[in-house]
Amino acid sequence: MISDIRDYPWSNLLAGLLPARLAARLPEGVQPKTAQIVPPGSVAGNALTVVIAIMSFLACLTAGAVYMINQSAQAWVNDLSSEITVELDPIDTADIEKKMTLVALFLAKQKGVTRVKPLTAEDSAKLLEPWLGQSDALSALPIPRLIAVEIDRSSPPDIALIKNALTQNFEGVTLDDHRRWQTEIKTLTRSAALAGLSVLGLVAAATVAVIVSATSSAMASNRAIIEVLHFVGANERFISREFERHFLGLGVRAGLVGAVAATIAFMALPYLVQMLGGGGSVTAAETQRLIGTGELDFPGYLLCVLVVVVVAAICMLTSRLGVVRVLKSYE
Known part of the structure; x- marks a missing residue:
């Protein structure tokens, strides 16, 4: 294997990555030692380049979308795991404000609790505005009062113990540790990842089929x-x-075109997310909280580069296997 790698015509391979006009302008030391035997025009047509570029574009979009969903879901899980919510039922409670103060003081004394923030009635009503809108009728509804409790993730409190203590000492008080929501988010993330892998598998299969036919x-x-x-x-x-x-050069060039197109799409995505928010501050905030800002970070763009490498490798390996298969049929 080492001798095969050493004897491989790497200068010919480098020349194959570039168009014929650019390859002819390479320095003499990088110029291929042997002339091309197969005419380039008989291998890589414009239609094939467009098809592979589209496949690369779809693969980059899928990989970037799965990455962004995973990042948003991870941010959700981190937020949920760092907070618990205590809910006070306002029905049959004569002095809800006094009860809020007592529960808040009780929670602040618990080990592993870093911050206790009782929400006012106005804050609780604002949480319902994205679904019920702004209405004076909200003030007449028995809206539950909430206490946001931040916990130390490195040394979390005993949630079950706090829940039992609240039930025994305070009537109409419930504690939500958001575990159900964390499970739902993780399930959604896994489903999106599986769907993305399925799309990537279909794109790879279609690329292989196209290369086999072209070969x-x-x-x-x-x-x-x-x-x-x-x-x-x-x-x-x-x-x-x-x-x-020829096919490696075709894969690199078409893959780069698809990756650049996907990069432009990802750069325009934050503006699309802002448009989906409708321009309102509340709606825009809820949209970003649901699907993220739509911005792809540096590791996400590296995934697009990885897609180009994979597409080029698929083109090269598929063409080699296709040529060997056809040559055996000549024997």
Whole structure:
């Protein structure tokens, strides 16, 4: 294997990554030592380049979308795991404000609790505005009073113990540790990841099918050249390298086009998210809380680069296997 890597015509491979006009302007030390045997025009057509570019674009979009969903879900889980919510039932409570103060003082004394924030009646009503809108009727409704409790994630409190203590000492008080919501978010994230992997698998399968078809077509159109090469003693490895060089260059160029198009789409996504928010501050905030800001960070853009590498590798390996399969059928 080491000798194969050392003897591989890397200069020919580098020239195959570039268009013919640019490859001709390379320095002499990088110029391929042997001329191209298979005409480039008979292997990589414009239609094939467009198809692979579209496949790369879809793959980059899918990988970036799954990455953003995972990041948003992780942020949700971190927020939920760092807080618990205590709810006070306002029905049959004569002095709700006094009860709020007593419960808040009780929670502040618990080990692992870093901050206790009782929400006013106006704050509780604002939480319902995205669903019920702004209405004076909200003030007449028995809206539950809430206490937001921040906990130390490095040394969390005993939630079950606090819940039992609240039930025994205070009537109409319940504690929500958001575990159900965390489970729902994790399930949603896994489903999105599986859907993304399925789409990536379909894109890879379609790319392989297209390359196999293009390889067979190129082999058929260059049958006379291949037969002459066989006659003069060229082996399968030599012939397959000639084809894989073309398809590797095609994969890199088309993959870059798809990745650049996907990058532009991701850069425009935050503006689309802002438009989906309708321009209102509350609606925009809720939209960003639901699907994130739509911005892709540096590791996310690295995924697009990885997609280009994978697409180029698929093109090269598929062309080599296709050439070997066709050459065996000639025997």
